[in-house]
Amino acid sequence: MSEIRAEWPLYEVFVRGKRGLNHVHVGSLHAADPETAVRNARDVYTRRNEGVSIWVVRSADITASSPDEKDPMFAPSGDKVYRHPTFYEIPDTVPHM
Amino acid sequence: MSTVTPEAAPDAEALQAQFDDVIARNERIEPRDWMPDGYRATLVRQIAQHAHSEIIGMQPEGNWITRAPSLRRKAILLAKVQDEAGHGLYLYSATETLGTSRDELTEKLLSGAQKYSSIFNYPTLSYADVGTIGWLVDGAAICNQVPLCRTSYGPYGRAMIRICKEESFHQRQGYELLMTMMQGTDAQREMVQESVDRFWWPALMMFGPPDADSPNTARSMAWGIKRNTNDDLRQRFVDMTVPQAQVLGVTLPDPQLRWNEERGAHDFGEPDWEEFMRVVKGNGPCNAQRVAHRRRAWEDGAWVREAATAYAARSAVLGASREGEER
Numbered sequence A: 001m002s003e004i005r006a007e008w009p010l011y012e013v014f015v016r017g018k019r020g021l022n023h024v025h026v027g028s029l030h031a032a033d034p035e036t037a038v039r040n041a042r043d044v045y046t047r048r049n050e051g052v053s054i055w056v057v058r059s060a061d062i063t064a065s066s067p068d069e070k071d072p073m074f075a076p077s078g079d080k081v082y083r084h085p086t087f088y089e090i091p092d093t094v095p096h097m
Numbered sequence B: 001m002s003t004v005t006p007e008a009a010p011d012a013e014a015l016q017a018q019f020d021d022v023i024a025r026n027e028r029i030e031p032r033d034w035m036p037d038g039y040r041a042t043l044v045r046q047i048a049q050h051a052h053s054e055i056i057g058m059q060p061e062g063n064w065i066t067r068a069p070s071l072r073r074k075a076i077l078l079a080k081v082q083d084e085a086g087h088g089l090y091l092y093s094a095t096e097t098l099g100t101s102r103d104e105l106t107e108k109l110l111s112g113a114q115k116y117s118s119i120f121n122y123p124t125l126s127y128a129d130v131g132t133i134g135w136l137v138d139g140a141a142i143c144n145q146v147p148l149c150r151t152s153y154g155p156y157g158r159a160m161i162r163i164c165k166e167e168s169f170h171q172r173q174g175y176e177l178l179m180t181m182m183q184g185t186d187a188q189r190e191m192v193q194e195s196v197d198r199f200w201w202p203a204l205m206m207f208g209p210p211d212a213d214s215p216n217t218a219r220s221m222a223w224g225i226k227r228n229t230n231d232d233l234r235q236r237f238v239d240m241t242v243p244q245a246q247v248l249g250v251t252l253p254d255p256q257l258r259w260n261e262e263r264g265a266h267d268f269g270e271p272d273w274e275e276f277m278r279v280v281k282g283n284g285p286c287n288a289q290r291v292a293h294r295r296r297a298w299e300d301g302a303w304v305r306e307a308a309t310a311y312a313a314r315s316a317v318l319g320a321s322r323e324g325e326e327r
Helices: A034-045 A072-077 B012-024 B037-056 B058-062 B071-096 B102-111 B128-145 B154-182 B186-205 B217-222 B230-248 B273-283 B287-300 B302-326
Strands: A010-016 A023-030 A053-058 B258-260 B265-267
Touching: A010 A034, A023 A034, A023 B071, A023 B154, A034 A053, A034 B071, B037 B058, B037 B071, B037 B102, B037 B154, B037 B217, B037 B287, B058 B071, B058 B128, B058 B287, B071 B102, B071 B154, B102 B287, B128 B154, B128 B186, B128 B230, B154 B186, B154 B230, B186 B230, B186 B273, B230 B265, B273 B287, B287 B302
Parallel strands: none
Antiparallel strands: A010 A023, A010 A053, B258 B265
């Protein structure tokens, strides 16, 4: 029965603070299954009305970009200043712009 | 978590330079970033010690839950002890992002390979101790922890932000409890003073040895793990606490404690560092009891963990076969 002794899997916890907001990552916890992960997440992460909805996902099921957050993967967006509204000069006299 | 790996791995020097650059810019190191082995080891030691302190810290106050003098006080104490469990879990999660498993952390606590704060090896002899722990022990913890919200390791800082929000309740409930007792009978006032007398010096020791005897401080500060030295934080705590003691009407048991106009700070006596080392090394009043209790809770809970795992495995099998039928 060695598998029963194994550590419970790790879940990442996401909480929606109130209606109208995104679920946001708040931390992680161990649980035997997803249902108990949600119940434990309520006790660990929402003891003071921090949320109205909880998502949990097995950490092992997350696929992430490479660790280096200055990766070339994000470089292409760096030189495309024309994607921002401030790139365009419009005279102050033009209203509602 | 799986990762989309970049094609060419940069060399060690480039990695170190990147790490130094992040620290120099006062940005945060995140779990999958490269970090020096010493940085990782220091964090594991410090965060695990902190997590274990929260978990062991449930015991001295838990001691009074069944004997709280009113339902109101009992509800408050239960909420507080539950918070300590939560704080332990936030910090264990942060430690695990450094590549340590939860079971390993539990084992190292039980074997004594990792420490917890020496303050929790002192007994809670009277109900006033619940208030004193909230006021002085949690007060000292807040002094230590507020700067750690800006620590260089992301998950640790985020855990500390959650913890600090909740610690403020802990300190205030303790102070309010003591204020209530100070408005009571002479016996109650004496009980508060006696409790403060016992906890004052151990609370000062919570900041760790003097800077001269704390060889790792400089390195931890260079890495942005620690933001202040032990002596700086101790001084800050004393200066904050003296006026609180005056309002409360208790005396802090230090004949050398007085305001120093020149420094704009209080002078105070030296804690008994031999006692500190004795307690850290395992010979405090309650060390054996605390670890034995934690071990018993861990072992007595084994069947619950096994049952939940068996249930999860069974549910997964049933769920899979049901899905098969539906197809």
